[in-house]
Amino acid sequence: MCEEKQWNSTQLRRYDLELEQIPRLYYTDPKIDELISLNKPVVITGSNIIKTAKANWTPEYLEQNIGNAGHTVMLSKTHKFKYFDESKVLNKNNPHGIEFTPPTRKTKMKIGEFMRKLREWKPGNDRLYLQQPLNNTIGDLLVRDFINFDWEYINNKQSKHNWGPLTSNLILISQEGNVTPCHYDEQQNFFGQAYGYKRCILFPPSDFECLYPHPVYHPHDRQSMVDFDKPDYTRFPRFKFAKGYETVVEPGDVLYIPIYWWHHIESLMRGGPTISVNFWYKVGPTSLEYPLKDHQKVSITRNVEKMLLEVLQDPKEVGPLLRSMVLGRYT
Numbered sequence: 001m002c003e004e005k006q007w008n009s010t011q012l013r014r015y016d017l018e019l020e021q022i023p024r025l026y027y028t029d030p031k032i033d034e035l036i037s038l039n040k041p042v043v044i045t046g047s048n049i050i051k052t053a054k055a056n057w058t059p060e061y062l063e064q065n066i067g068n069a070g071h072t073v074m075l076s077k078t079h080k081f082k083y084f085d086e087s088k089v090l091n092k093n094n095p096h097g098i099e100f101t102p103p104t105r106k107t108k109m110k111i112g113e114f115m116r117k118l119r120e121w122k123p124g125n126d127r128l129y130l131q132q133p134l135n136n137t138i139g140d141l142l143v144r145d146f147i148n149f150d151w152e153y154i155n156n157k158q159s160k161h162n163w164g165p166l167t168s169n170l171i172l173i174s175q176e177g178n179v180t181p182c183h184y185d186e187q188q189n190f191f192g193q194a195y196g197y198k199r200c201i202l203f204p205p206s207d208f209e210c211l212y213p214h215p216v217y218h219p220h221d222r223q224s225m226v227d228f229d230k231p232d233y234t235r236f237p238r239f240k241f242a243k244g245y246e247t248v249v250e251p252g253d254v255l256y257i258p259i260y261w262w263h264h265i266e267s268l269m270r271g272g273p274t275i276s277v278n279f280w281y282k283v284g285p286t287s288l289e290y291p292l293k294d295h296q297k298v299s300i301t302r303n304v305e306k307m308l309l310e311v312l313q314d315p316k317e318v319g320p321l322l323r324s325m326v327l328g329r330y331t
């Protein structure tokens with residue numbers, strides 16, 4: 001039977017992008033392992049991976065059970081929550097940092113205050129996004145739910161695909177309409193959707209030239225410089241060639257976001273709060289096998305940038321040096 005969809009396309013933000021669908025496969029389907037081994041995204045449906053979260057994690061339940069410690073909440077004046085690395089921002093004890101105006105503010109909030117602020121939110125108020133690594137401050141019922149995730153399935157995938165150790169699980173409680181702008185992470189990611197609906201737009205690592213990441217030394221390292229709401233085609237002409245994939249994850253879905261794949265994530269407008277839990281896996285130093293995979297080339301460019309910045313010191317010298325090295329010789 002076909003369930004009626006719980007959302008409609010007016011709840012999705014509109015972008016100037018051509019998007020194909022990410023495959024949705026039932027968790028017993030062997031094609032899932034084919035796609036994961038090719039470092040390609042797939043939505044795993046019908047599994048018990050986060051079954052207890054799908055069953056129990058409503059905003060009210062989390063308010064009762066997430067624990068009474070303060071939680072990390074990002075505040076933003078816009079719907080965008082563009083991540084930045086605080087260690088790369090210029091401040092008194094970081095002379096090498098750069099001038100930078102943070103687009104979001106990080107605070108600590110008790111869950112009750114967070115939920116109240118969400119309920120009382122009015123246009124013009126700061127938007128809120130709770131982003132809290134799961135730790136030992138969570139309540140007993142949440143611990144029980146977490147223990148009852150289908151770890152056999154999860155661990156089987158982790159070992160079959162030679163992922164490194166699970167580094168962290170992030171609990172995400174988003175206000176409706178919030179956007180995490182396009183970025184990539186250096187970890188494999190099982191992105192579990194527990195409550196509400198999130199639209200995920202992904203691009204392969206080979207779209208590096210179309211998505212213009214900030215320089216590695218910048219606080220917005222790994223984030224795209226392109227504003228999807230208003231792309232600057234003069235500065236970023238190749239953005240029009242980006243070839244994206246999208247899906248809307250629903251409660252119980254687990255989206256495999258391959259390492260180094262770009263992803264933009266939005267909580268549907270007028271869809272109420274959303275709750276997600278991700279599983280990040282670091283990958284160890286992999287032996288370089290030829291031909292190199294696209295994500296390995298991105299990793300190499302990062303190392304070149306870091307080395308050049310280390311020796312040149314001044315970021316303004318990196319462009320001219322690379323240009324003189326490459327133009328007429330390698331191009």
Ligand SMILES: O=C(O)C(=O)C[C@H](CCCc1ccccc1)C(=O)O
Pocket residue numbers: 083131170172179180185189191263265266276278
């Ligand atoms: O799971 C992922 O990789 C996502 O990008 C999920 C994303 C929020 C990520 C917030 C964040 C980014 C970097 C460091 C710490 C926190 C969302 O769902 O909005």
Ligand SMILES: [Zn+2]
Pocket residue numbers: 183184185263
């Ligand atoms: Zn991410």
